[in-house]
Amino acid sequence: MSCWDTLMDYGLRSIGIGERLLPRSDFTLCQQVVLIGSGTIWNIYFAIVALLLGFFLATALALGKASPNAFLRKPSEWFIYLFRGSPLFIQFFFAYELFVQLPRNGIDINLGFVELTAQTRWLTKAWAGATIVLFLNTSAYAAEIFYGALRAIPKGDLEAADAYGFTGWAKFRRITWPTMLRLAWPAYTNEAIFLTHATTLVFFSGFPAWQQRGDALYYANYFADKTFNPFVPYPIVAVYFILISLFIIWGFGRVNQHLNRHMPGQKRRTKMRVPLMR
Amino acid sequence: MFSFCSDPSVLDGWRWFACYLTNGKHLTAYLSFGTVMALLAITAPTALLFGFGGAVAARSSFGPLRWFGKGYTSIVRGVPDIVFFLFFVIALDQGFEWLRHQALCPDWTDPIRQGNDFIVCPEAKLPQSSAPQWVHELYGFFLAVLTFAIVFGAFASNVLFGAMAAVPQAQLETAAAYGMTPRQTFRRILVPQMWVYALPGLSNLWMILVKATPLLFLLGVEDIVYWARELGGTKGSVFAYPHPDWRIWYFTALLVFYLGLTSVSERVLARLQRRLSHGQATAAGESQRREVVA
Numbered sequence: 001m002s003c004w005d006t007l008m009d010y011g012l013r014s015i016g017i018g019e020r021l022l023p024r025s026d027f028t029l030c031q032q033v034v035l036i037g038s039g040t041i042w043n044i045y046f047a048i049v050a051l052l053l054g055f056f057l058a059t060a061l062a063l064g065k066a067s068p069n070a071f072l073r074k075p076s077e078w079f080i081y082l083f084r085g086s087p088l089f090i091q092f093f094f095a096y097e098l099f100v101q102l103p104r105n106g107i108d109i110n111l112g113f114v115e116l117t118a119q120t121r122w123l124t125k126a127w128a129g130a131t132i133v134l135f136l137n138t139s140a141y142a143a144e145i146f147y148g149a150l151r152a153i154p155k156g157d158l159e160a161a162d163a164y165g166f167t168g169w170a171k172f173r174r175i176t177w178p179t180m181l182r183l184a185w186p187a188y189t190n191e192a193i194f195l196t197h198a199t200t201l202v203f204f205s206g207f208p209a210w211q212q213r214g215d216a217l218y219y220a221n222y223f224a225d226k227t228f229n230p231f232v233p234y235p236i237v238a239v240y241f242i243l244i245s246l247f248i249i250w251g252f253g254r255v256n257q258h259l260n261r262h263m264p265g266q267k268r269r270t271k272m273r274v275p276l277m278r
Numbered sequence: 279m280f281s282f283c284s285d286p287s288v289l290d291g292w293r294w295f296a297c298y299l300t301n302g303k304h305l306t307a308y309l310s311f312g313t314v315m316a317l318l319a320i321t322a323p324t325a326l327l328f329g330f331g332g333a334v335a336a337r338s339s340f341g342p343l344r345w346f347g348k349g350y351t352s353i354v355r356g357v358p359d360i361v362f363f364l365f366f367v368i369a370l371d372q373g374f375e376w377l378r379h380q381a382l383c384p385d386w387t388d389p390i391r392q393g394n395d396f397i398v399c400p401e402a403k404l405p406q407s408s409a410p411q412w413v414h415e416l417y418g419f420f421l422a423v424l425t426f427a428i429v430f431g432a433f434a435s436n437v438l439f440g441a442m443a444a445v446p447q448a449q450l451e452t453a454a455a456y457g458m459t460p461r462q463t464f465r466r467i468l469v470p471q472m473w474v475y476a477l478p479g480l481s482n483l484w485m486i487l488v489k490a491t492p493l494l495f496l497l498g499v500e501d502i503v504y505w506a507r508e509l510g511g512t513k514g515s516v517f518a519y520p521h522p523d524w525r526i527w528y529f530t531a532l533l534v535f536y537l538g539l540t541s542v543s544e545r546v547l548a549r550l551q552r553r554l555s556h557g558q559a560t561a562a563g564e565s566q567r568r569e570v571v572a
Contacts, residue, residue, distance in 0.1 A: 085540040086533050087489040093503065094533060097510075097526040197358035204360070204496055221364060228396045230372075234365040238357040
């Protein structure tokens with residue numbers, strides 16, 4: 001079987017397209033590279049969805065935490081504390097058990113004039129349940145970053161906005177928000193990379209891999225268990241993740257350039273260090 | 279535990295819970311909190327040691343040593359730490375067995391890797407197949423600690439390398455002007471002063487380490503996550519104490535435990551930062567001095 005056939009059979013295995021049976025013996029390097037690569041589709045999916053949705057919730061939470069109104073501030077503070085203070089691993093387990101507890105037949109919601117049945121089964125599947133956990137988790141971390149940036153906005157900028165008659169939404173949209181993003185962006189890049197790395201936890205904690213459709217690490221672990229040789233599959237995962245990280249750094253760097261385009265002395269590429277921790 | 283616990287099926291209410299929560303399995307589970315604390319207590323200093331070694335190596339003027347230090351620091355870049363956790367446990371295990379195999383069975387002729395199997399001579403097995411269960415568990419824990427120390431050592435190495443670079447150059451030049459050798463400058467000036475610069479990074483690292491401890495479960499150690507799943511599930515206690523699926527309550531307890539641990543850590547680290555900033559030529563040290571003067 002040539003490598004091309006393997007690619008055809010297993011290239012989309014992780015999303016249920018192609019050959020159903022995983023290879024059981026005589027593993028080739030090609031099979032490992034293709035299947036693990038197929039698994040990274042999940043990692044990319046989790047990362048993109050969680051980051052896109054999380055960005056908006058994080059902005060809202062950061063504004064809430066910075067709000068003088070205690071009814072907005074306290075819930076935001078507690079949300080951020082809860083998700084930053086506990087391990088993501090435990091959050092996954094907890095969420096899975098929570099979703100399993102939901103009634104099997106869905107929840108009936110009576111709106112008086114019409115009765116709706118909210119389906120809950122899909123929450124126990126990784127594509128939805130794990131995405132929700134990752135979304136909430138990254139929102140909390142990003143909110144803390146945005147909150148710090150919000151407090152670091154130079155007061156001169158805000159005073160100048162006032163002097164020019166900016167108020168309310170226009171002031172937020174034109175002055176506060178872009179400055180906040182500009183200041184937060186390097187740290188937010190780190191968060192994006194960390195979230196991508198955290199997606200590897202999904203199929204190890206709680207959410208079971210359905211029909212062996214797992215992520216990169218799931219297949220790497222499968223090969224390492226079968227061949228008792230960790231020196232091939234794990235480096236393959238590592239290479240995939242380094243590539244994804246480089247892509248994130250590149251993409252976020254472009255955005256960073258855009259955010260800083262008006263700043264003097266920012267013509268050259270801003271030096272972006274690969275993060276080590278969040 | 280209590281005298282009335284002899285027949286759980288007739289108990290009700292709080293007595294049932296009192297007996298349930300103190301049965302043998304639960305007492306073992308409470309000990310596993312100790313496992314987590316032991317992991318933290320052993321790993322943190324070990325990782326700091328590894329990190330220190332890595333940082334010193336990365337600063338070395340001797341090429342190969344510097345490359346080793348830099349390489350060690352950068353292994354954690356771009357790759358999820360969980361990949362290292364899963365990789366190192368099995369790789370270290372095989373590495374130790376291979377070394378023992380070389381030492382103990384010099385006249386063993388069969389290849390070690392036969393297809394998908396990794397075969398060393400029986401004397402080189404770690405731990406010995408005849409060893410009692412607790413030796414196996416201890417060995418598993420040891421591998422986990424070593425893995426954590428290697429991975430977090432790389433993080434710490436990066437922090438300490440940055441901290442060493444952050445010590446003002448003038449301090450080192452003054453030391454040289456007073457006739458100190460590079461070794462003396464390192465020991466008496468650089469190392470005592472770098473901690474204040476390293477502490478924010480190390481605090482961050484400690485928080486990450488605390489939140490990484492549930493990964494012990496993936497490394498095959500019977501830690502609190504293992505027990506939460508075991509005790510909360512319906513199978514574990516089906517005979518003496520039947521109950522529905524309570525895993526969600528057990529995981530709630532773990533969440534509370536970790537929230538408590540992180541907030542205590544936060545407070546302790548903030549105090550430590552204050553203590554270390556005292557008398558330092560930094561903004562924090564200066565503001566402390568002003569408070570005293572005012």
